[in-house]
Amino acid sequence: MNALDTTFAALSHEARRSILAKLADGETRLSDLAGPFAMSQTAVSKHVRVLSDAGLVTVERRGRSRYCRLNAAPMKEASDWLADYEAFWGQQFDNLARYLAENRD
């Protein structure tokens, strides 16, 4: 898997996007990330691992705690990729319209 693959895959789960949103407010302990989720700390830890593997989060151990920080850099590549399609966003019906025009009888 290349960088875009892992970035998009990491972003494809609501829990992980929520984790990133919380980290945007600043460094957060892993246990504090787990709080609002209806899942075990182990599960949250796995999500953080996916984010960490994707380079979106850096985890640092201090004492008993793991402190997670946002690293948004990989998002830029994803955003740049999407930006190439910006010209098409308003055209969702254009292709259909063109087809209908071409096949009008």
Added chain:
Amino acid sequence: MNALDTTFAALSHEARRSILAKLADGETRLSDLAGPFAMSQTAVSKHVRVLSDAGLVTVERRGRSRYCRLNAAPMKEASDWLADYEAFWGQQFDNLARYLAENRD
């Protein structure tokens, strides 16, 4: 899975992003999509199905062929989500720098 989940998941595979890139040049038959890939047409068909389920591609049958068209609309939501983090893209080392500053002895 919500819309963002399926959109990001659909974009997380190189083959599917390549398919979207080709569709940006215009409507393409499924068999013509399969050409450059080292995989069976069945596999390509599955990828197109994933894109179709995500609303990124519309498939229309005409005669024997399936014509695929790009529908970039769902990308906008993904791009908007990423844009919220734009302020952090340049800060990939800032958190580390701050931490080091705070813990200087």
Added chain:
DNA sequence: CATATAGTCAACCACATGGTTCAGTATCAA
């Protein structure tokens, strides 16, 4: 030292993903 806290690791489960092959269907063309 004893105990609570923070987290990992391993094992397990159900299900999804990404690929294959083979058989079948629908359409076009000779």
Added chain:
DNA sequence: TTGATACTGAACCATGTGGTTGACTATATG
């Protein structure tokens, strides 16, 4: 009608994902 073309669908396989529980390690605190 025969046969090629363009698929789809089912079955299968290996691997990944997302979750659990229970045991373990490491650290802080009384």
